[in-house]
Amino acid sequence: MEFDNLDALRVLLATAETGSLTGAGKRCRLSTAAVSAAIKRLETSLGVRLFERTTRAVRPTAEGAVMVDHARRALELVSEGQAKVRAGTFGLTGSIRITATAMLAREMLAYWLAEFATLHPGIEIDLQISDARVDLVREGIDVALRNGPLMDSTHSARLLAPARRVACASPDYLARRGTPLEPCELAQHDCLVCHVRERRQDQWQFELQGEASAPFQVRVAGPLACNDASIALQWALEGRGIVYQSEIDLMASLAGGKLVRLFAGHLGEPAPLYAVVPSRRYVPARVNEVIDRLSALLTERLAALHPSAA
Numbered sequence: 001m002e003f004d005n006l007d008a009l010r011v012l013l014a015t016a017e018t019g020s021l022t023g024a025g026k027r028c029r030l031s032t033a034a035v036s037a038a039i040k041r042l043e044t045s046l047g048v049r050l051f052e053r054t055t056r057a058v059r060p061t062a063e064g065a066v067m068v069d070h071a072r073r074a075l076e077l078v079s080e081g082q083a084k085v086r087a088g089t090f091g092l093t094g095s096i097r098i099t100a101t102a103m104l105a106r107e108m109l110a111y112w113l114a115e116f117a118t119l120h121p122g123i124e125i126d127l128q129i130s131d132a133r134v135d136l137v138r139e140g141i142d143v144a145l146r147n148g149p150l151m152d153s154t155h156s157a158r159l160l161a162p163a164r165r166v167a168c169a170s171p172d173y174l175a176r177r178g179t180p181l182e183p184c185e186l187a188q189h190d191c192l193v194c195h196v197r198e199r200r201q202d203q204w205q206f207e208l209q210g211e212a213s214a215p216f217q218v219r220v221a222g223p224l225a226c227n228d229a230s231i232a233l234q235w236a237l238e239g240r241g242i243v244y245q246s247e248i249d250l251m252a253s254l255a256g257g258k259l260v261r262l263f264a265g266h267l268g269e270p271a272p273l274y275a276v277v278p279s280r281r282y283v284p285a286r287v288n289e290v291i292d293r294l295s296a297l298l299t300e301r302l303a304a305l306h307p308s309a310a
Contacts, residue, residue: 006078009071011038012050016068017137019057027140042067076282092286093122099136100145103229103249104273105129109145112297116290123286131196131228136278142287144276145294147246156283157274158291161298163248165268167204168259172239180242183218183263190241191220195227204244205269215269220244246271251301273298 007028014024014035021035028035043050050064060068100109105127113125128134128141136144136155145160167183173190180189183206193202207215222241226232229245236243237258243250248271253259275291277283 006075008038008042009075011035012042013068013071013075015039015051015058016060016064017140019059019138021058023138072279076279079282079284091122092120092289094284094286095124095126095142096286096290097126097128097140097142098145098290099128099130099134099139099141099143101131101147101229101249102129103233103245104145106230107233107249107252112294116293120286120289136276141278142284143291146274146276147271155276155278157276158295160273160275160291160295161248161302162270162272163246163302165204165244165271166247166250166254167242167244167262167268168236168250168254169242169262170237170239170259171257173236173241174260176239179260180262183216183266186218186220186242189220190222190224192222192232192235192241192243193220193225194229194232194245195225196229200225201244206263206266209265209267244268246273247302247305248273248298251305254305255301 011024011028011030014027015021018024018027021032021039024030025032025035030038039051046063046067048063049061050067051058051060098109098113109127113127117123117125128139133146134141134144146157167186177189180186183204186204191202191204193200195201202221203217203219205215205217207213220242224232224235224240229249232243233245233250233253235241237253242262243259247254250259254261275294277287
């Protein structure tokens with residue numbers, strides 16, 4: 001018995017990537033029993049055991065790992081061919097599963113992705129909101145939008161925007177409390193502190209703009225703290241304190257004058273935004289199109305915030 005269809009390869013790959021028969025069943029829309037039977041047929045066909053099964057997980061054997069790698073490449077090649085044919089005949093088609101932080105999703109992606117789907121009727125968008133680092137392979141993610149350097153060398157990343165964090169406050173807050181002129185004056189102000197991945201961000205980094213000076217940190221405090229950046233932004237818009245976040249997340253509020261950027265002579269901590277994809281071999285045209293369009297949008301909007309640098 002030989003592999004006679006792509007479904008067998010999809011079951012094999014899904015089992016390896018999710019680490020469970022149940023997880024593979026959910027991805028392939030099959031029952032757990034059907035997945036188990038499919039794996040047994042593959043093992044019988046090859047005459048080897050492909051997975052070690054325990055009560056907690058299903059892991060590929062050495063032979064299974066070889067087959068999983070080849071199955072992944074085979075499915076990527078088929079997907080590439082299908083995408084090229086469909087793009088030439090019907091335009092972009094297929095689903096795109098994206099993960100991003102709640103802040104980025106609410107402030108920009110929600111509207112923009114809906115517009116992208118309208119422009120490309122053959123595309124289905126599945127936006128997964130999470131501030132945690134998710135396993136792209138296990139969760140079936142096509143592209144993750146992440147701040148900071150790439151941590152997993154098995155993935156590939158593209159820089160979308162070399163942004164920085166900025167300190168800003170509402171006009172109402174500044175009218176009541178005064179405008180700090182130097183970062184060291186933050187100690188006399190209410191600062192909105194965020195917790196990011198269980199780390200309290202109460203030390204804000206700055207460096208002098210246009211000078212070869214070492215970055216320095218300022219410890220801040222205030223009556224309000226949270227682990228949701230969008231809540232901190234809401235508090236800042238209500239005039240409750242000074243916020244320190246990526247200018248990408250604050251673009252709409254800064255452009256609309258709802259927040260005022262502080263410390264024009266200083267730069268905040270780098271907060272570059274990357275598009276991360278889980279494979280170095282092949283990225284579907286639809287995913288590349290999302291990345292390209294998003295990169296162009298960010299470049300345009302950030303340039304509008306820095307007209308003197310354009």
